[in-house]
Amino acid sequence: MQNSALPGASAPIDLAALVSDPYGTYARLREAGPVHRFTGPDGRPAWLVTRYEDVRAGLADPRLSLDKAHAARENYSGFSLPAALDSNLLNMDPPDHTRVRRLVVKAFTPGRTEKLREPVRRTAEALLDAVEAGGRADLIADYAGPLPITVICDLLGVAQEDRRDFRAWTDAMIAPDPERTHLMKEAIGELLAFFTGLIASKRAAPADDLLSDLIAVRDGEGDDRLSEDELTSLAFLILFAGYENTVHLIGNTVLALLDRPELMRQLRMNPDGMRAAFDEFTRWDGPAPLAIRRFPVEDVEIGGVTVPAGETVLLSVASANRDPRHFDDPERLDPNRAEKGHLGLGHGIHYCLGAPLARMETEIALAALLERFPGLALDVPREELKWRPSVRARGLISLPVRWK
Incomplete structure (x- = not known):
């Protein structure tokens, strides 16, 4: 549907085109102006920021708050999550964000991530x-989906017999059907019950896993610790973000390689090049086109446009990562690209905490797939592939492939 421009916008925004042709649409918006006021996916007014320098600055600007307490009620609806799932890093500013992230980092160590390398390889x-x-x-249902679920469950310490259909829950939340809102409510209730039960069992019988470590932080002595809601929300965030984003990144990357057989051959012959390629794949077609919404705590000037306090600001990472003002020939997928600084994993204090894990999973998943199936090819016409119907998540619904 065509989204008519509101006062302050320099171009109309077609929300459907942001799904079907996101990069072409963002290119037109970037050239039309750096900031656009439009009706967002939730039907409320929002400001879309499209150019690299403005998006990068916005990601680190303390005046752009993640705390929904700063949102103008008439301009924001958002998810209606219970406090036990909502008290996480994506809704916090310093000093709470600083405290919680510092505590999580103690448990989310590089050593624990590295210990997962061989289990990830075996699972792949x-x-x-x-x-x-x-x-x-x-490849979505049979490979890119099951792999991150297994990894996150191993990380949190979810026993094999307790693993549920997380994809059904996350699907209901990330791209809800307006005519079946009860499914989202049911998913939220089931997720809360699952994590409440899991934390209780881990508290009774701690093990060598991330959730047990987080519970120890929660139950430790002193004031510098997690609340019960923060603990539950962190477990939810680790599952939700760690699963959803990795599925899409693997799927998007495989499709990019299927479109470029010579690049796929090069990476198959040199799997060590996958590490450098990860950053370029994340820039090229990352899983999160928009950063988490922000709310100005005061009137803020972005790209020469004054955004009033309390309104919703959407920073387009997808647009920034294709901005020719920063990246030379940004429409070219180049694993050896000289320009650094893509924003696919964030920037500033909200830089993705799970980036090392996502990198390791994606590198292993791609290397194993390319080595096993040198004749990998699409099993349907390219134009039949369908994307998730969301401007917030960039991922394929399915990716049918065949091999010789």
């Missing part, structure tokens, strides 16, 4: 074993 190989004989698969 097992998933490929399961589909190899058939000669074809849906």
